[in-house]
Structures are given as structure tokens and as C-alpha cells.
Amino acid sequence: MADIRSYEIVEGLYLIKNPQLFFNFNSYLLSCPLDQNIKLNILFDPLPLRCFKDFVKAIDDLIGIENIDIIYTNHQDPDLTSSVPALLDLSKKAFYLTSQDTWRLTSGYNIDPDRFQPIELLPNRKLKFSKDSDDCLQFIPTPFCHFRGAYAVYYPKLKVLFTGDLLGGASTKKSEGIYADKDSWVGIKLFHEVYMPTKEALRLAIDQIGRLAPIPELILPQHGDIIKGDLVIEFLKRLNEIDVGLDYIKKEEREKELYIRVFNDMLDYAKSKYGEKAVIEKLNNISIQMSNYPEIIKIENGVISEVYIPPATAFVFIYDLFCQHLSEKDKEDIRLQSIAIFKKYNLSVPEELLYKRSSSLVDKLRIIFNPIRI
Secondary structure (H helix, E strand, O other), X not given: OOOOEEEEEEOOEEEEEOOOOOOOOEEEEEEEEOOOOOEEEEEEOOOOHHHHHHHHHHHHHHOOHHHOOEEXXXXXXXXXXXXXXXXXXXXXXXXXXXXXXXXXXXXXXXXOHHHEEEHHHOHHHEEEOOOOOOOEEEEEEOOOOOOOOOEEEEEOOOOEEEEEOOOOOOOOOOOOOOEOOOOHHHHHHHHHHHHOOOHHHHHHHHHHHHOOOOOOOEEEEOOOOEEEOHHHHHHHHHHOOOOXXXXXXXXXXXXXXXXXXXXXXXXXXXXXXXXXXXXXXXHHOOOOOOOOOOOOEEEEOOEEEEEXXXXXXXXXXXXXXXXXXXXXXXXXXHHHHHHHHHHHOOOOOOHHHOOOOOOOOHHHHHOOOOOOEO
């Protein structure tokens, strides 16, 4: 896999990613000066093994692969741990730092246990860079977000928090660059609905982050966009309120049939306005590309019979699909009709429908999941 790029976020802190991947993987390199001549180089959440050759080159260009001192992984998933054994082979002095729960699974890679340091055995769960300095990494437990042994890592000196899957998501913003904007929320919300287990676990993790002093100014997740500025607090507040995982499934089972009715009422309206052929062509234009994610909806005989992702999010996808290339007048007509249909079934109106938007989310959401199969 080519086109791995590095971006300097602040001095000594680098993001390494493939910018062409819509559901991308982020790795971070932190190079901390210990004195005038020595730096401590810490690699967070390495890119997966399929990116290995270009990933190593990117690190080599920054510090030299042999100069990695610590490799840290937030949890055990292969998209961040599959490269660890090979990196340890290339970085002979490096040791592997992670939680004991994570090690229980990653030890299956046959990593030398003498090169493993459990977080839990660090005094006060802090990694001090020297005895005479307060400079350190703080390990913040975020259990079941989305793994039992997950830990976020806070670096107070730069006010940055490495969060793994927490606050990660598919990149759903239209703008370029590595930083989140308000459109990034769609991908973050959908990612958490699917991958986080319960609202209680998510709120516990958010509470842990809220107790940090000073509050992080940069959130560095393993997927999606870097979150900074006012969006840090805004997205944390939003995550605190959404239903995820089991909580969402319970709610979804109660409302799923109603959402399918909403879908089909909207399809009927669109067919009456634009013609059945035009509507079916719009649905068929979703090309089959990404096999790593579930289907969005199932269409049989011109109606929607099943929804495979959170229905409100799926509806926004279909809504934007129909709005694409329409006049502003027609877009507003579709928006108002959609709101009326939700009210008809006493369902909460998705926030994306409550205000006019200047850009469509269809191209962004299209890339998150396996496309619609008819």
C-alpha cells in the first residue's frame, strides 16, 4: 500500500496515515527531548501490516526506524498490532507497552515477553521521562471503549490525548486536511454506535477525559480526523448523549419497523415526484467497493425491507442521495417532506434534517460502509 504520509502536528509530534483511505488508520510518533542530545521516540498504534513497507519508510525518514524506543497499542485489534512483531525486529532497543488485557491476546504474535511492559505496573500509571522532571505520559483507563483493556494516553506538556478507537470515526468531512470539522461528527457518531458496547461504558470514558487537567486541546484517535479546539468539548458532550451498542440495539428493535415505513414512504414520495426509474437509478449508482463493512439497507421489489446500520443515519444517507443534484427548491421540499414523515410516525427527526445544509453527506457516508446491494 503506497502513499503513506507524515504530517507534523506540533514540534516533535507526527501523524502517519494514508490520506487516500476514507476509513483510514492513524499512527502517531512522539519524539520527546530528554536533554540536548537524546530523544525518547514513542510510536502509538502502528499502521496495519498491509501498510508495513511504506510505514517503515515514513518512520525512517523522520527518526530512523532503529531509534524507536517504545511501541504502544491502545488495544488488541490487528489494525494496530499486526505490525508490532516486525517493528520490534527492526527496532532492537524498543519495548512494547500496553495493558495486561491487551497483552493476553497480542502475546499470540510470539513477542518476547522480556520486551513487554504492562501499563498496570507503572507507578500511578505514569511513564516519567526522567527522575528530575514532571514530563510524563499518563495512562487513562477507558474500559470497553471498545476493549476491556483500552487505555487513552495523555501527554500534558502538549495537551494531547491519544484515544485509540474512542473519538475515532470514518472521515465524513468535505474539507481537506487532517483536522475535524463539524461534518466529522457523522462519521464519529456512526462509528461509536456500531463499535462501542454501551452508553454506560462510553460515559465512563468521557468522564475520565473530563477530569484531566488541563483539558486536552488535541484528540488523536486511531481512525478519522484529529479533533481540536472547541470541537473537543462539543464532540465529548454529543457522545455523552448518544445510544451505542447494546443500548442502541434495544432501541433499534423497538423502532426498526417504523423506520422502514419512513424509508418507504419517502421512496414513494420520491417516485411520485421524480419517477420510479429515476429513483431506482439513484440507488443503483451506489457502486460496490468496500467489503469490510456491513450493508446499509436491503431493497427488494422497489421497497426497503431491512436496515443494517442505525436507521436514522441510514435515512440521512438516502435523504442526501435524493438531494444530490437537485435545485435548492426541490431540496427544501424533500427536507420538509422528510420531517413530516418522521412526525407522522412519532419518531425523533434526525438533527441533519432540522437545518438547511450547503453540502451533501452522500459521498461521505457512501464510503463508510459496503454499498447498497440490490
